[in-house]
Amino acid sequence: MKRGAGSLRRGVLGLGVLAGLAGLGGAVAAEPREAISVRLPMAGYDLLMREGDVTGLAFQLSRLPGELRGRVGDVTVALRLKDGQVKGTLGSSPVNLDVKKEGDVLNAKGGFWGRPVTLKLSPQELTVYVRDCTYRLKATEPGRTYEGRRSCDASLRPPSVVSLPDMFLAASPEEQASLLLLAL
DSSP: OHHHHHHHHHHHHHHHHHHHHTTOOHHHHHSOOOEEEEEETTEEEEEEEOSSEEEETTEEEEEETTEEEEEETTEEEEEEEETTEEEEEETTEEEEEEEEEETTEEEEEEEETTEEEEEEEOSSEEEEEETTEEEEEEEEETTTEEEEEETTSOTTSOOEEEEOOHHHHHSOHHHHHHHHHHHO
């Protein structure tokens, strides 16, 4: 009996995969996006965003009210998110970020990763200076998907692409700025 049930499950799973590949999986395409997707010329990763956490291969953060805590790579993250500011530490580096949301434009500026950072996110563009690299990405799907070049890539490399899930768009401006700066 178990063997038959397992075969049935594999068969149903296989049909689901084939339907998705054939473009017949309309219900799958309509589901909300769940991951911050980052595609860089030499790397790509997804950060699964859920109600209580954000996780990826080397990305484990707890989303607590007014806080982000956990690890990104080998760095401990302890950030307080409150009233237009992000304060805390990334490893031993202090974080002091001012965040402003004016209409549908999010701006952030300050210290992050032990260096100066700037961020502008609008439905039309995502511009970020972080870790000595400037991202100038234009919306290919307004407010959701951004594509363009990074200053730290050779001109012949493919463009960078960043896609944002529904849960990211529902997060506070302070959390949005922090997650983008951590992800990039």
